[in-house]
Amino acid sequence: MSEIPGDLKFMKSHEWARVEDDGLIRVGISDHAQGLLGDLVYVELPAVGDSVQAGNACAVVESVKAASDVYAPVSGEVVEINAALGDKPETINEDAYGEGWIFAVRPSNKDELEDLLDPDAYAELLDSEEH
Amino acid sequence: MSKTTILNATHRALGAKMVDFGGWDMPLNYGSQIEEHHAVRRDAGMFDVSHMTVVDLRGDGVRPFLRRLVANSVDKLKVSGKALYTCMLNAEGGVIDDLIVYYLGEDFFRIVVNAATRDKDLAWIAAQAAAFGVSISERRDLVMIAVQGPQARTRVLALLSPAAAAAAAALGKFAACEGDGLFIARTGYTGEDGFEIMVPETVALTFWNRLREAGVTPAGLGARDTLRLEAGMNLYGQDMDETVTPYEAGLAWTVALDAGRDFTGRAVLEAQRTAGAPQQMVGLVLDDKGVLRHGQKVLTASGAGEILSGTFSPTLGKAIAFARIPAGDPGAVRVDIRGRELPVRVVKYPFVRDGRACPGI
Numbered sequence: 001m002s003e004i005p006g007d008l009k010f011m012k013s014h015e016w017a018r019v020e021d022d023g024l025i026r027v028g029i030s031d032h033a034q035g036l037l038g039d040l041v042y043v044e045l046p047a048v049g050d051s052v053q054a055g056n057a058c059a060v061v062e063s064v065k066a067a068s069d070v071y072a073p074v075s076g077e078v079v080e081i082n083a084a085l086g087d088k089p090e091t092i093n094e095d096a097y098g099e100g101w102i103f104a105v106r107p108s109n110k111d112e113l114e115d116l117l118d119p120d121a122y123a124e125l126l127d128s129e130e131h
Numbered sequence: 132m133s134k135t136t137i138l139n140a141t142h143r144a145l146g147a148k149m150v151d152f153g154g155w156d157m158p159l160n161y162g163s164q165i166e167e168h169h170a171v172r173r174d175a176g177m178f179d180v181s182h183m184t185v186v187d188l189r190g191d192g193v194r195p196f197l198r199r200l201v202a203n204s205v206d207k208l209k210v211s212g213k214a215l216y217t218c219m220l221n222a223e224g225g226v227i228d229d230l231i232v233y234y235l236g237e238d239f240f241r242i243v244v245n246a247a248t249r250d251k252d253l254a255w256i257a258a259q260a261a262a263f264g265v266s267i268s269e270r271r272d273l274v275m276i277a278v279q280g281p282q283a284r285t286r287v288l289a290l291l292s293p294a295a296a297a298a299a300a301a302l303g304k305f306a307a308c309e310g311d312g313l314f315i316a317r318t319g320y321t322g323e324d325g326f327e328i329m330v331p332e333t334v335a336l337t338f339w340n341r342l343r344e345a346g347v348t349p350a351g352l353g354a355r356d357t358l359r360l361e362a363g364m365n366l367y368g369q370d371m372d373e374t375v376t377p378y379e380a381g382l383a384w385t386v387a388l389d390a391g392r393d394f395t396g397r398a399v400l401e402a403q404r405t406a407g408a409p410q411q412m413v414g415l416v417l418d419d420k421g422v423l424r425h426g427q428k429v430l431t432a433s434g435a436g437e438i439l440s441g442t443f444s445p446t447l448g449k450a451i452a453f454a455r456i457p458a459g460d461p462g463a464v465r466v467d468i469r470g471r472e473l474p475v476r477v478v479k480y481p482f483v484r485d486g487r488a489c490p491g492i
Binding site: 038039041042044060062065066067090093 | 445
C-alpha cells in the first residue's frame with residue numbers, strides 16, 4: 001500500500017479531496033479503492049458546470065470486476081474534469097492521488113471539509129476494514 | 132473454511148489477491164487481470180485449476196452408463212485419449228453441469244466437472260451409475276494446471292522427456308495422452324491453443340516453478356473469466372443451470388439426438404426441437420462506452436431478457452456479453468445500464484479466437 005499523502009481529506013467511501021491554492025477542491029478515489037476495484041476500464045465523468053451535493057454520487061468508475069459510484073466530498077460546482085481518463089482510465093490505478101484525479105469543484109460551503117477524515121483517521125478506517 | 136490447492140502458498144508468495152470460488156481459496160489476479168489476459172492472448176499464461184473435480188469411471192458398463200448420463204454421444208469417442216464436451220441433464224432437460232469426458236479405454240473414462248457443483252454432481256452420478264456397475268473414484272491426488280496461449284505448447288514441450296514431448300506434440304485438438312507421469316490434454320477455456328495438464332500433487336509445485344522459469348505467466352480467475360467469455364464459452368451457474376436446457380444456453384452443438392440412445396432429459400429436448408425453445412442465448416457487443424454486467428436488463432422486440440455473463444473485453448477494448456432473451460427476431464436491442472438504455476449489437480460468438488477478433492465483432 002502506498003503512502004497516504006498528508007494534504008488530503010477522505011470520505012469513508014474512499015474518495016479523497018485536496019484543497020488547492022486557488023480554493024478549488026480536487027477529487028479522486030483512494031489508492032486503497034483502486035486496489036479493491038482492480039484494472040479500471042471506464043470512467044463516467046460529471047459535466048463542467050454540474051452542481052453537486054456533498055454525499056451524492058456524481059461520477060462512476062468501472063473496473064473489469066465492478067462499477068462503483070464516486071461521491072462528492074463537498075457541495076459546489078464542477079469546474080474541471082479529467083478528460084484524459086476517457087482514453088486512459090488506468091491512470092487511476094497507476095497514480096490515484098495525482099494524475100488519476102477525477103474532477104475539481106468550486107465549493108459552496110468549505111465547512112463541509114470538517115466532516116471528512118484526516119489521513120490518520122482514514123488509515124485507521126482501512127486498518128479496521130482489514131481486520 | 133475455504134479449501135486450498137497444493138499451490139496455495141505459491142500463489143500467495145507471488146502476491147496473488149485471493150478470492151473464494153466455489154468454496155476454494157483461489158487467486159483472482161497476481162497484480163493486473165488485464166496484463167494476465169494479454170499474456171495468454173499474446174504469449175503463454177498458466178492457471179491453477181486444481182479446484183475442478185476429476186473423476187475416474189471404471190467398469191465394463193461405463194460406456195452404456197455415459198450414453199445415458201450425458202446429452203452428447205460418447206459413441207463419438209473411438210480413439211483412446213479423445214475428449215468430448217457435454218452437459219449432463221436432469222429429467223426436465225435442465226443442465227446439472229457441463230463436463231469434459233475423456234475416453235481412456237472401454238472400461239475406463241475420465242470426466243472433469245466443476246468445483247462449485249462437486250457434491251451434487253457426485254451424488255447424481257453415483258445414483259445413476261448404480262445400475263451399470265460403474266466404480267467412481269475422485270482424483271484429489273491430481274493437480275490441474277492449464278497452460279494457454281500461442282506459445283503455451285512450445286513452452287510445455289521443452290520441459291518434457293523426448294518421448295513425452297513427441298506424444299504431446301502429436302496431439303490433435305481435444306485429445307489427451309500420458310507421458311512423464313502427466314496427463315496432458317490439448318484442451319482449454321481461453322480460446323487459445325495450449326494444454327490442460329494433470330500432475331501428481333507430489334511434483335506439482337516443481338512443475339509449476341519450471342513453467343514459471345520457462346516464462347509462462349501465472350494468471351488468475353479474473354483473466355480466466357474474461358478469456359473464456361471472449362472465447363464464447365459458457366460458465367456454469369451464470370450462463371446455464373438446472374432451469375434451462377442446452378438449447379436455451381447456446382449449447383445445441385453439444386446435444387446429439389442419435390437414434391436409439393435414451394439419455395436423461397432427451398424427451399424434453401426433442402419436444403423443444405420440434406416446438407422451439409422459449410428462450411435463446413445471444414452474444415452482445417456494446418460499441419458505446421460502458422460495461423455490460425450480469426443482471427442488466429436487455430430490451431428486445433420479442434420481450435425483455437437479461438445479461439448472463441458480461442464484461443469488458445481486454446482484447447476488443449469494449450464490453451461483450453451473453454444474454455438470454457425470448458425466442459424470435461430480437462430486432463434492435465438495448466441494454467439498461469443504470470437507467471440509461473444503450474444500443475447493443477447481437478453477434479455470433481466467439482468474440483475472439485486465437486488472439487484475434489472474430490469476423491463481425
